[in-house]
Amino acid sequence: xxxxxxxxxxxxxxxxxxxxxxxxxxxxxxxxxxxxxxxxxxxxxxxxxxxxxxxxxxxxxxxxxxxxxxxxxxxxxxxxxxxxxxxxxxxxxxxxxxxxxxxxxxxxxxxxxxxxxxxxxxxxxxxxxxxxxxxxxxxxxxxxxxxxxxxxxxxxxxxxxxxxxxxxxxxxxxxxxxxxxxxxxxxxxxxxxxxxxxxxxxxxxxxxxxxxxxxxxxxxxxxxxxxxxxxxxxxxxxxxxxxxxxxxxxxxxxxxxxxxxxxxxxxxxxxxxxxxxxxxxxxxxxxxxxxxxxxxxxx
Amino acid sequence: xxxxxxxxxxxxxxxxxxxxxxxxxxxxxxxxxxxxxxxxxxxxxxxxxxxxxxxxxxxxxxxxxxxxxxxxxxxxxxxxxxxxxxxxxxxxxxxxxxxxxxxxxxxxxxxxxxxxxxxxxxxxxxxxxxxxxxxxxxxxxxxxxxxxxxxxxxxxxxxxxxxxxxxxxxxxxxxxxxxxxxxxxxxxxxxxxxxxxxxxxxxxxxxxxxxxxxxxxxxxxxxxxxxxxxxxxxxxxxxxxxxxxxxxxxxxxxxxxxxxxxxxxxxxxxx
Numbered sequence: 001x002x003x004x005x006x007x008x009x010x011x012x013x014x015x016x017x018x019x020x021x022x023x024x025x026x027x028x029x030x031x032x033x034x035x036x037x038x039x040x041x042x043x044x045x046x047x048x049x050x051x052x053x054x055x056x057x058x059x060x061x062x063x064x065x066x067x068x069x070x071x072x073x074x075x076x077x078x079x080x081x082x083x084x085x086x087x088x089x090x091x092x093x094x095x096x097x098x099x100x101x102x103x104x105x106x107x108x109x110x111x112x113x114x115x116x117x118x119x120x121x122x123x124x125x126x127x128x129x130x131x132x133x134x135x136x137x138x139x140x141x142x143x144x145x146x147x148x149x150x151x152x153x154x155x156x157x158x159x160x161x162x163x164x165x166x167x168x169x170x171x172x173x174x175x176x177x178x179x180x181x182x183x184x185x186x187x188x189x190x191x192x193x194x195x196x197x198x199x200x201x202x203x204x205x206x207x208x209x210x211x212x213x214x215x216x217x218x219x220x221x222x223x224x225x226x227x228x229x230x231x232x233x234x235x236x237x238x239x240x241x242x243x244x245x246x247x248x249x250x251x252x253x254x255x256x257x258x259x260x261x262x263x264x265x266x267x268x269x270x271x272x273x274x275x276x277x278x279x280x281x282x283x284x285x286x287x288x289x290x291x292x293x294x295x296x297x298x299x
Numbered sequence: 300x301x302x303x304x305x306x307x308x309x310x311x312x313x314x315x316x317x318x319x320x321x322x323x324x325x326x327x328x329x330x331x332x333x334x335x336x337x338x339x340x341x342x343x344x345x346x347x348x349x350x351x352x353x354x355x356x357x358x359x360x361x362x363x364x365x366x367x368x369x370x371x372x373x374x375x376x377x378x379x380x381x382x383x384x385x386x387x388x389x390x391x392x393x394x395x396x397x398x399x400x401x402x403x404x405x406x407x408x409x410x411x412x413x414x415x416x417x418x419x420x421x422x423x424x425x426x427x428x429x430x431x432x433x434x435x436x437x438x439x440x441x442x443x444x445x446x447x448x449x450x451x452x453x454x455x456x457x458x459x460x461x462x463x464x465x466x467x468x469x470x471x472x473x474x475x476x477x478x479x480x481x482x483x484x485x486x487x488x489x490x491x492x493x494x495x496x497x498x499x500x501x502x503x504x505x506x507x508x509x510x511x512x513x514x515x516x517x518x519x520x521x522x523x524x525x526x527x528x529x530x531x532x533x534x535x536x537x538x539x540x541x542x543x544x545x546x547x548x549x550x551x552x553x554x555x556x557x558x559x560x561x562x563x564x565x566x567x568x569x570x
Binding site: 041043044052053055056057058060090096097098099100102118121122124126128130132133134135136137138142146147149150151152178191194 | 313392397
């Protein structure tokens with residue numbers, strides 16, 4: 001266990017949970033929606049010039065995740081907190097089956113992200129934190145319909161689900177306008193809507209409110225808390241730099257530093273254990289970073 | 300299987316919607332096809348000679364020979380371009396990752412995204428031949444349409460394998476595939492597009508017979524111009540299908556391996 005970790009489950013407990021992970025989840029013995037066990041991810045150095053031809057075969061040497069273990073229980077919201085490069089997005093992308101871990105395992109809804117990616121994809125909704133990802137010349141409705149159908153949702157379901165969510169997200173006429181005419185905040189709302197469309201068991205959100213204005217962000221948090229987490233019992237793992245957002249949404253906070261998990265506990269417990277008045281202070285104590293580093297624009 | 304066909308149709312509808320949001324290219328392509336067919340007609344009149352007639356298959360004019368070669372060569376362009384273009388556009392527009400987290404696999408995304416370009420190529424071919432028949436006496440009436448459809452299907456399958464190989468290269472190395480241009484160049488030389496393979500030197504004829512384009516054009520000309528049935532074109536058709544049987548699974552395997560590599564190296568969405 002990395003030095004300084006607060007309240008992370010013990011290795012033995014992790015290992016036993018993991019070894020029975022899939023069966024346990026399927027039989028209801030364990031209520032873990034996500035199990036991450038000693039997960040490591042390294043990337044190769046970027047080559048240029050003629051050496052770029054060797055890039056696909058380069059050995060991984062830059063560690064982004066260094067043996068992270070954590071669980072997210074069914075219906076629980078866990079926030080990933082750390083400065084840029086701490087490993088938050090990498091962790092989410094491994095769970096979203098967009099990256100293959102170097103070592104260790106990750107399970108979503110009982111399925112192994114590396115070995116059973118198709119089964120994993122049936123169970124999560126993913127928002128990458130970008131305002132890209134849509135066909136610019138299709139309308140919002142056409143885009144959502146297309147991605148919904150790719151998740152094998154029926155016409156009749158989509159015909160009711162898309163307008164219902166769009167109304168909740170106050171998308172108004174944006175649904176019937178070409179995406180190229182929409183603001184980045186509106187596109188981000190469409191992207192969040194897309195992640196929720198198929199009512200996934202697990203939500204993986206990377207900076208979900210980054211491009212939203214303050215009102216839209218607050219409204220989204222209320223919706224996520226009341227509808228998605230509390231009413232539907234969806235599990236949420238999200239990365240955020242917004243500390244008030246984390247305090248509102250997260251049952252527990254996983255603090256990452258240089259690819260290591262340095263703390264995992266509820267916001268209140270983290271503050272109490274660090275003798276801090278705020279999550280910001282607790283973050284500084286635990287990582288040695290000034291919390292203002294969280295507000296740096298993404299690189 | 301039905302689900303896969305539904306998925307493929309989704310991609311076709313997506314591309315049709317995107318294309319129809321532009322409109323004008325449809326009209327321009329109709330006009331371009333007219334100029335193209337006319338060009339072949341007048342070139343054929345200009346180069347017509349007893350030696351040329353001797354080199355061409357019996358009863359074939361250079362106009363019909365070169366027009367079929369030119370328009371069906373377009374399928375090779377479509378195959379080699381559409382898979383690469385799909386991947387590049389998805390990467391640049393940021394839709395690659397959202398596509399990859401759906402329940403549809405990337406090979407299906409690729410194949411689905413090639414349906415519209417192939418349909419558009421078919422439409423373009425039909426317009427070219429239509430102009431040729433309406434204005435310049437192209438003998439559409441003598442075609443064996445069943446054989447034409449079967450040859451076309453075999454052509455698409457074998458050419459798709461080449462296109463998927465090309466996109467695997469793009470996935471790994473991020474830039475256009477130089478072997479694609481080499482393959483297009485060599486195929487236009489030895490594939491029998493504008494002149495018969497029989498006039499090439501012996502060693503180039505060997506290269507020609509290792510190329511699926513040669514068999515595709517042979518079979519298509521026979522079905523379209525001579526009205527040859529499936530039994531008559533069995534040899535080039537079977538060889539074409541053999542290319543498809545080898546190229547398609549191999550290329551999908553290579554592409555899947557390339558995708559795994561990019562997920563390991565973290566370069567999936569890199570440009």
